[in-house]
Amino acid sequence: xxxxxxxxxxxxxxxxxxxxxxxxxxxxxxxxxxxxxxxxxxxxxxxxxxxxxxxxxxxxxxxxxxxxxxxxxxxxxxxxxxxxxxxxxxxxxxxxxxxxxxxxxxxxxxxxxxxxxxxxxxxxxxxxxxxxxxxxxxxxxxxxxxxxxxxxxxxxxxxxxxxxxxxxxxxxxxxxxxxxxxxxxxxxxxxxxxxxxxxxxxxxxxxxxxxxxxxxxxxxxxxxxxxxxxxxxxxxxxxxxxxxxxxxxxxxxxxxxxxxxxxxxxxxxxxxxxxxxxxxxxxxxxxxxxxxxxxxxxxxxxxxxxxxxxxxxxxxxxxxxxx
Numbered sequence: 570x571x572x573x574x575x576x577x578x579x580x581x582x583x584x585x586x587x588x589x590x591x592x593x594x595x596x597x598x599x600x601x602x603x604x605x606x607x608x609x610x611x612x613x614x615x616x617x618x619x620x621x622x623x624x625x626x627x628x629x630x631x632x633x634x635x636x637x638x639x640x641x642x643x644x645x646x647x648x649x650x651x652x653x654x655x656x657x658x659x660x661x662x663x664x665x666x667x668x669x670x671x672x673x674x675x676x677x678x679x680x681x682x683x684x685x686x687x688x689x690x691x692x693x694x695x696x697x698x699x700x701x702x703x704x705x706x707x708x709x710x711x712x713x714x715x716x717x718x719x720x721x722x723x724x725x726x727x728x729x730x731x732x733x734x735x736x737x738x739x740x741x742x743x744x745x746x747x748x749x750x751x752x753x754x755x756x757x758x759x760x761x762x763x764x765x766x767x768x769x770x771x772x773x774x775x776x777x778x779x780x781x782x783x784x785x786x787x788x789x790x791x792x793x794x795x796x797x798x799x800x801x802x803x804x805x806x807x808x809x810x811x812x813x814x815x816x817x818x819x820x821x822x823x824x825x826x827x828x829x830x831x832x833x834x835x836x837x838x839x840x841x842x843x844x845x846x847x848x849x850x851x852x853x854x855x856x857x858x859x860x861x862x863x864x865x866x867x868x869x870x871x872x873x874x875x876x877x878x879x880x881x882x883x884x885x886x887x888x889x890x891x892x
Contacts, residue, residue, distance in 0.1 A: 630753035647671045662702035669694030688723040743772040777807040784816045798822040811837035815847045827857040845875040865891040
């Protein structure tokens with residue numbers, strides 16, 4: 570090959586390599602944004618990636634993971650995106666895990682007949698995720714949740730749920746206690762649920778999730794002082810987590826301390842203005858204080874964040890009542 574013919578080929582190869590490297594860096598940047606919970610920025614980044622390279626399965630999978638989240642929910646789009654990822658690479662456990670999550674949300678928001686049609690696909694997705702990576706705790710948690718929540722006619726099974734809980738416990742005792750707590754809460758066995766949550770806290774005292782779950786459990790049992798104690802510990806471990814503040818607000822509201830509860834909800838919203846649960850609870854606390862105008866304005870705020878669903882329907886009703 571002469572130098573004159575070789576040079577354009579060499580330059581073309583360099584350009585292709587540079588483009589591939591730039592795309593990989595962009596994908597990596599998107600993953601960092603996603604892990605930092607900067608979902609809006611991550612969404613823009615991954616959309617740019619697939620716009621340049623439609624064969625980037627990783628980017629398609631992250632787009633689906635974003636679109637299944639409540640604040641960015643578009644289930645049809647998420648389903649198309651994760652199917653794109655799987656079509657490109659069927660052998661990645663995480664892709665099938667996300668597909669199970671997407672289809673699970675779709676089933677929950679469908680009529681019974683359609684949900685019955687989708688349910689086997691949810692189960693198959695989680696089974697495939699576990700098959701590809703038996704050590705994936707997330708995949709086993711997905712399968713556990715399916716067996717626990719699905720009706721028997723759709724493949725639900727307490728026995729199979731407990732099998733998955735046992736497998737999770739072998740992989741990570743902390744996560745094992747957490748899923749078993751979920752099982753006992755679902756079966757309305759509060760003493761056993763509390764014991765599992767306490768064991769989870771003991772297994773990993775530096776993990777705030779168990780403290781949050783325990784605090785939420787105590788709120789559900791109307792043990793508000795115990796709940797406050799756990800949520801305060803949660804806040805010490807993770808001071809920038811709005812759930813720890815909202816949990817304290819729920820406990821204070823349960824005790825009838827609505828003004829103090831409102832302060833906690835406002836503190837949570839100072840961290841995350843899109844925290845719809847805190848907005849809704851803040852509106853309720855204003856109602857309890859008979860601050861009608863504030864309550865009305867807060868319900869209106871809530872509808873800008875969560876415009877659909879049962880809480881949205883109730884917020885609209887409350888706005889009319891407060892006029």
